[in-house]
Amino acid sequence: MIHISTCQFQYDKKSVLDIDSLHIKEGEHIFLHGKSGSAKSTFLNLLCGILEPTHGDIEVFGTKLSSLSLSQKDKFRADNFGVIFQQFNLLPYLSVEENILLACGFTKSKKISKEEIKILLDALELSVDCKTAAMKLSVGQQQRVAVARALINRPKIILADEPTSALDSDAKERFMKLLFTQASACGATLVFVSHDKSLASHFDTVYDFSTLNRAFV
């Protein structure tokens, strides 16, 4: 469960983000819709503990983020979050497998076997050699490797920041389907941020970020 109440963030003494309250239930798939510049990215940074709110607090699965030290926050993020970016999710000079294993480098969780990676890649309909350098993959393939990495630690929460914006409409549909199936299989909570309203139909809960964020009213 994620609880946010009266959370504010200021940058250069200007209020960028001001959320009265937001509750996300465990396993829920929520869609945050908002124009660019509506501080969606700031919100994601706050949620995974990279930025700290100026006022208010964020509680993630019973842990108040403000109660953690900087390095504890990093640890917490490694253990509980899987993040998928818009593009450039992978280190181009590492192989598919190495990119996925990066997720395990900063957690205490058990060692991931090569079979597990293979199973996950199969489930994501990726039939590439694990040793292929990431830079040789298509954008669609790269995004699916990113999903595999976000899921490999079985995180409680998956943050996705416009992961489909670089994909064409066919690939987009396929990507959404796979993401949903895998997120559900892990029982992960999905926080999906996009400006693309057409994606909203896939989700249980939809928020308009420009109404949620009072700083922009």
Add this chain to the structure above:
Amino acid sequence: MIFNLTYKSILNRKTAFFLSVFSIAISVVLLLGIQRVAKSSEKHFLNTLNETDMIVGASNGSIEILLNLVFHIGDGLGEMQYSSYEEIATMDEVAWSVPLSLGDSFRGFEVMATNEDFFKRYKYASGKLLEFQEGGNFGGFYDVIVGFNVHKKLDLKLSDKVHLSHADEHHEHTNREFSVSGILKPSNTPNDDLVFIQLKSDEAIHLEWQSGHFVDMHIESEKLSQMDIKLKHVSGMLLGLKNPLQILELENKINHYKGENLKAVIPAKALSKLFKLMQSFQNVLFFISVAVFIVALFTMLTSMYATLIERRREIAILRSLGASAKVLFALFAIESFLIVACGIVLGVFILTLLIALIPSTLSISHMPDIYEIAMLLVMVAISLLASLIPALSSYKQSLQDGLIVKI
């Protein structure tokens, strides 16, 4: 994992990495090279003369006397009367003495006139005598002994005939033929480049020189060698004491010698004076090489900075996966450590190669000593500290970027 990550990341930026490594390597070559040359030249100088308690010459500068008589560098000293030499040689304190006379040259090599005692008394390094490779000490009147380099460069063999010239190359005494009676083993001292003749033969060939002109007195060589020639001048002398405690006493005595203006030089004292002069020159070289290292360090930082923008996404990915500030610092520290470590290894390798390839009379050591290792460790430490700068700006940037890099 962090190490593997750094390694792969560097592989991805090979060229910049190798350029940085190379610039560090060059600074290592300079820094260590200058130290080594300085140290071995110091050793070389110290090794040149041993167990000689005093040098005497007709000059006021002790370094001038040392340079002229021992290293054969300089414009020559004033003349010392042979009678003064004899008087000093027979002083109570003096155990042994060798007269030296310089000023002539033979095909580019300095000629030193002395007597057979030189090869019995002159000692170098840890008390070694000059050894003969072939032949032996002076015997006949027209004998000449050549140093190893003279033998090598002029291809002189035992019994070869040579014509010695006075002062300049254009006037050779074609009628006075000398013969090589001894070839010295290499000693790594200035003696390798000397041609030795006897004082009396030197004096004899100068008989026919009057106010700078050759005057043929039609004396047959055979006859000349039997003439009773009075020795007039020498350039200076080496001497040993009976009792080392009397050194200051004798020094004082010679410095106040009433016959002419002479100066007694204690080699150890003059050498240390010479070092002080060389030291300041070496210091300048040292500072230059330190400056080169700093430039190399900046090259490394510049190339690290240049990749920062490129690496912002990389950093954002790592941060999203839970990499802490420590990890980022480690990435930069490992990278700069690798650059400097590879630079040092390459630099030491190049230096060793250079020392092996470039011929030199100085026996430059091939192995780094403790002082050099300490210096290299300081270089590593400084570069690790320097790597904090890009690491810090990368971390700051990553805080600003958060997960989403907008470039």
